[in-house]
Amino acid sequence: MTLSQTSEKTPVEKTGVPIAIRNVSKVFGEGGDNPFRAMGPVDIDIPAGQFISVVGASGCGKSTLMLMVAGLMKHSTGEILCDGKAVTKPITNVGIAFQDHLLLEFRTAFDNVMLHADIRGLDRQMIADRARDLFAQLRLEHAMDKYPRQLSGGMRQRVSLIRTLVHEPDVILMDEPFGALDALTRLQVRTDLEQLWLRRRPTVIFITHSVEEAVGLSDRIIVMSPSPGVVVDDITVTLPRPRPIVLGDAPDFASYVDRIHQHFERMGVLHGITPQTKIAS
Known part of the structure; x- marks a missing residue:
């Protein structure tokens, strides 16, 4: 059975909340002699109940973005709205997971x-x-x-x-939560996460270095440039759910992976890729 033949169960009512990230940037050392722009400006609108992944090279500001959405780090410019309310302090109706289980x-x-x-x-x-x-x-x-x-x-x-x-929680923020796991365990936990998310569909921002993992989990994938990170592509993933544990080489899966890899090659993050598809404009 191919991905396009997989049927999705009747969707449940989405319980997440919308998140709006508008002209947001982060500069470290503001007011000092050597300020460092780590990220942005970035504009992302996330509807309630959507699962988005953010991919990009190390140091592009993925984790910084997540911490600013959580209200655990102040943004330098712009505004972040969670359920229509400005994020000026840590939000409470949130679940956060990091690479270390803690x-x-x-x-x-x-x-x-x-x-x-x-x-x-x-x-x-x-x-x-x-x-x-x-x-x-x-x-x-x-x-x-x-x-x-x-x-x-x-x-x-x-x-x-x-x-x-x-x-x-209405919002789930995850920063490389499977990064320390072996490949087979990552496959299983990825499937577990999708099944749990489908029960209620909270709004999820998932930070990962794994392109395949992002495609396997996401409704949308935000591709960021190297530092200072800005959005270079916003990809809607239309693969039906629930998705199989092994996505394999199905053309509809591979096309998303190729598109992201080509961005990374163009930006110098990856080298030596033979393009199979053209990047959508």
Whole structure:
């Protein structure tokens, strides 16, 4: 079966919120002798419930952009709106995942997930019920009472994913969350993430270096230039969902990958690629 023959399940109502990034840039060392423009200006509008990936060379400002959307870093110019409200401080209805799982070694997997209830003062029974449901969906019931040191890398990252999603945030921000995993585990966790996202469809900004991973997960892919990072392409991915765990060499998948790789070759990020398709204007 090809990707184009794969049927998508009836979509659920989108529960995410829109995000608007307008003329946003980041300059480090403003007012000093050697200011450094790390990113921008960037303009991106993200509808509620959309899954977007941001790809680009190291140092292009991908992670900086995510931190500014979260309100954890101030932007130098422009404005960021989350659900129509200006982001001037850390937003609260958000789940954030990083490359490092950041699990506390002295708490079990289940207790790590329950941190949201403890810190946010949420209903513990409600969060516990959601946590057990997510552990079951990710086939981790047997790991709930184990400590991080007793889990494999893939299991720890799944626990981190549960912790990111358990309070059902409207916005999910993920910075290379699968970067430390081996190739086979990345495939499985990528599929797990898509299945969990399809349940509610929060708005997702996913930072990755993997072009194939971006195509496999995204509704849109934002391609950024080397520093200072600006948007050089905004690609809508129309592959049907749910997507197969192995995307393979299907032409409709390969065309997206080729398009992004050609941008990287043109910008000097990659060298020696033989173009198979032309970059869409």
